[in-house]
Amino acid sequence: MKRINFSRLSRRQVLELSGLSGLGLLLNSCGSTFFEDKVNKIFEPLNQSVETLLFNPEKPVPEFPASAIQEEALLVNTFDLTPQIDPETYRLTIDGAVNHPIQLSLTDLKNMPFTSMTIRHVCVEGWAAIVQWGGVRLRDLVAMVQPKSHVRYVYFKSADGYYESWDLASALHPQTLMVYQKNGQPLPVENGAPLRLASPIKLGYKQSKWVTQITLVNQLFPRKGYWEDQGYEWFAGL
Numbered sequence: 001m002k003r004i005n006f007s008r009l010s011r012r013q014v015l016e017l018s019g020l021s022g023l024g025l026l027l028n029s030c031g032s033t034f035f036e037d038k039v040n041k042i043f044e045p046l047n048q049s050v051e052t053l054l055f056n057p058e059k060p061v062p063e064f065p066a067s068a069i070q071e072e073a074l075l076v077n078t079f080d081l082t083p084q085i086d087p088e089t090y091r092l093t094i095d096g097a098v099n100h101p102i103q104l105s106l107t108d109l110k111n112m113p114f115t116s117m118t119i120r121h122v123c124v125e126g127w128a129a130i131v132q133w134g135g136v137r138l139r140d141l142v143a144m145v146q147p148k149s150h151v152r153y154v155y156f157k158s159a160d161g162y163y164e165s166w167d168l169a170s171a172l173h174p175q176t177l178m179v180y181q182k183n184g185q186p187l188p189v190e191n192g193a194p195l196r197l198a199s200p201i202k203l204g205y206k207q208s209k210w211v212t213q214i215t216l217v218n219q220l221f222p223r224k225g226y227w228e229d230q231g232y233e234w235f236a237g238l
């Protein structure tokens with residue numbers, strides 16, 4: 001994995017990221033509900049605390065060389081209409097159980113540290129493709145909003161009505177990215193422009209396209225995800 005453009009991080013952003021150091025003080029004091037405890041038991045050991053996961057990133061999955069990219073193999077898989085989003089007015093909202101909810105423009109996102117990865121995308125329908133994705137780490141976005149201690153899951157809302165939920169550990173994996181680039185080019189609209197999820201640790205249907213809102217929550221809602229609510233597995237790990 002390659003990280004560049006560190007110098008483009010503003011002083012304010014660096015301060016915001018480092019503001020996490022005070023997080024530990026706020027944590028583990030609030031009582032959790034019976035339901036939450038039950039859910040946490042079921043999904044253990046997924047439910048490590050947000051601060052543990054932010055400060056101790058999991059090991060990366062091996063990546064592929066650029067020569068392995070399979071340009072034609074990534075099939076467009078969209079359940080309904082393709083939303084057309086104006087990149088100028090687009091805003092990504094990050095909210096929920098956080099101390100500092102934010103709205104980011106595409107320019108804000110492009111000014112954050114850039115990460116590129118070449119990984120395999122696997123669709124449950126029986127096809128796969130090696131793809132290069134470029135964008136920002138979701139963990140950097142989560143760090144910016146300063147999550148509360150009881151955050152355990154992350155919801156993603158898409159402009160086409162798609163929705164998804166992820167466990168926190170997978171969302172904070174160093175190769176879980178919000179991307180605006182595919183195979184070295186600006187992300188095409190059919191693949192989720194202006195911004196989509198990409199990660200080598202989850203099946204294709206977990207990787208929401210056209211993401212407009214990321215919400216950090218302490219428990220799963222009855223609606224877990226577009227395909228999950230029709231019987232597909234929720235965790236969908238690779």
Ligand SMILES: Nc1nc2c(c(=O)[nH]1)N[C@H]1C(S)=C(S)[C@@H](COP(=O)(O)O)O[C@H]1N2
Pocket residue numbers: 074075076077078079080122123124158159160162190191192204205206207208209210
């Ligand atoms: N918003 C949204 N995201 C989505 C989907 C969708 O229909 N809508 N399909 C999912 C499925 S099943 C797969 S395999 C991948 C496909 O991504 P691609 O169309 O860029 O190949 O997107 C996922 N993300």
Ligand SMILES: [Mo]
Pocket residue numbers: 077122123124125204205
């Ligand atoms: Mo898929």
